Amino acid sequence: MTEKTPFVDIRHAQKAYGDLEVLKDINLTVSKGEIVAIIGPSGSGKSTLLRAINDLDPLSSGEVLLEGVQVNKTLPHRQYEKHINEMRQHIGMVFQHFNLFPHLTVRENVTMAPKLLKGLSNAEADQLAEEQLAHVGMSERIDYYPSQLSGGQKQRVAIARALAMKPKLMLFDEATSALDPELVEEVNLVMKKLAEEHMTMIIVTHEMDFAASVCDRVIFMDGGVVVEEGPPSVVFQNPTQERTKNFLRKHLAQYAESSK
Amino acid sequence: MGLDFSVVPSYADALFLGVLWTIAITIVSALLSFFGGILFAVIALYGPWMIRLPFRFFAWLFMGTPLLLQLFLIYFGLVELGIDLPAFVAGVIGLGLHFAVYNSELIQTAILAVDKGQMEAARTLGLSRTQALIRVVIPQAVRDVIPPIGNNMIALLKDSALVSVIGVSELTLSAQLAIGRTYRPFEFYAAAAVLYYIINLGMEAVLRRIERRTQLSR
Ligand SMILES: Nc1ncnc2c1ncn2[C@@H]1O[C@H](COP(=O)(O)OP(=O)(O)OP(=O)(O)O)[C@@H](O)[C@H]1O
Ligand SMILES: [Mg+2]
DSSP states (O other): OOOOOOOOOEEEEEEEEEEEEEEEEEEEETTTTTTEEEEOOOSSSSSHHHHHTTTTSSEEEEEEEEEEEEEOOOOHHHHHHHHHHHHHHEEEEEEETTTTTTTTTTHHHHHHHHHHHHOOHHHHHHHHHHHHHHTTGGGGGGTTGGGGGGHHHHHHHHHHHHHHTTSSSSESSSSSTTTOOHHHHHHHHHHHHHHHOOOOOEEOSSSSHHHHHHSOOOOEEEEEEEEEEEOOOHHHSSSSSSHHHHHHHHHHHHHHHTTO | OOGGGGGGGGGGGHHHHHHHHHHHHEEEEEEHHHHHHHHHHHHHHHHHHHHHHHHHHHHHHHHHSSSHHHOOOOOGGGGGTTTTOHHHHHHHHHHHHHHHHHHHHHHHHHHHSSSSHHHHHHTTOOOOHHHIIIIHHHHHHHTTHHHHHHHHHHHHHHHGGGGGGOOOHHHHHHHHHHHHHOOOOHHHHHHHHHHHHHHHHHHEEEEEEEEHHTTTTT
C-alpha cells in the first residue's frame, strides 16, 4: 500500500491571493476508494484546496497528481487546455449551489458532457441518463427543468451529472449547506451509497455527523494548514491540537443548538 | 373634398403585396440581427484585439448615425466601390446589421451576468471554454434577453418602412404608389398604419410565445 503511488497526491500546495496566503505548503495523499472529509472554520482554505485538485483555482506552487499524472502541469496554453479538459473528465465536482444548467432538462444536464466529449449516440446517452438518474433516485423527473426541482433534487441531479462522466474521483464542496434541513438527508444518502460503492471522495463539509459516519479520514484545516488529521474516531473524540478542540467545541455546540 | 375610403379596396392586391414584402424583410433582417448580435457579442467580449478594435468602430458607426443614412450608404454608396446590391439585399443588410449592433449590446451584458458557477460547472465536466460558452453560457444569456430583443424586433418592423426610400416595394412604398395614382394620402397612409399595426400584433404574439416557451428554463 505505502510503496504504491498514491491515488491523489498533493505536494507542497501553496496558494496566495496577493499578500494573503490561503494554502501554506499542504501535503496530502488519498488512496483509491478512500473517503476523506475536510473540515475547518470559514476561510481556512478548504474550498481553495478542493478547487486546486481539478485546477479550477490554480495553485501558486506545488503539485497535484492523480494516479501519478500531474493535473496542474505547466504547458503551453493550448496543450494545457487539452490536458486539463482530459484530466477533469476523471474528476467529478459537486458544488454548494448545484450549478445545474437551467436551460437544459434533467436528462440534458446529465448527457450533455458525455455526448459532447465522448461522442455518445442519443440512444446511449438516454440509457446513461436513465442509469445515473435511477442511481440518485431521480428517474421520475428526467424531463423536468431544474427550476421545477427542490434543492435536494437539484443536488442529486448534479451528482448524477458528475457521475455520468464516470469519474475516478469525486469532489464535494459543501454539497448540503445550501439545502433546507429536511432535504439534507436525501443527498447524504446518495453520498453514502457512493461510499459503499468505493468511490474515492474528498468531501468538504460542515456536517460532523456525516463526516464521522461516512468518512475514513478527517482532515482539520485552519489558516491554510492541515492542523490535524486521522480517523474520525480520533479527530472527533480525542483531538490532540488545541485549535481542533476549539473548533469542535464551537461547532458541536452550534450544531447541538440548531438541532434543538 | 371629404375622405373616401372606397378607393382603398381596389389597391388591396398592391397593399397585400406590400405587407408580404414588409414581413419578408422584417423576418430576414430580424434573423440576421439575432444571429449577428450573438456573433458580435462574442467578438466584442472574446475576440482578439485586432478584430475587437475595428469592431468597436463599426458598432459606434451603426449606433451613432441615422439608419436612413446607412441604407443610402449601402445601397447607393457601395455602387462606387463596384458593389451593386439589389434593394432588398441592401435593405436587409442595413436593417440587420443596425439592429445586430443593438442586440449585441444586450447580449454582451447578459453573457457577463450569467452566474460564474455555470462556466465552472461546465469546465469541471471537461468542456473547453469555447464549448462551455456555446453550450452553457450563451444560450442562457440569449434566453435572458429575449424580451428586450423582442422590443428591438418591433422597432425593426417599424423602421423597415425606411427601405421604401431605396425602392423596396414594401408596405409604405406600396401606399405611396397608390397615393401617387389616387391623390388620397390620408386614406392610404391610414390603411398602411392599420396594416402595420396588425403585423405588429402578430409579431408580439409570436414573441410572447417564445418568451413563454423559455419560462421553464430559468
Ligand atoms: N478570489 C479570491 N480573491 C481573494 N481572496 C480569496 C479568493 N477566494 C478566496 N479567498 C480567500 O481565501 C481564503 C480561503 O477561502 P476558502 O473559500 O478556501 O475558505 P473555506 O475554508 O472554503 O471557507 P468556507 O467554509 O467559508 O467556505 C479566505 O480568506 C478567502 O477570503
Ligand atoms: Mg468553502
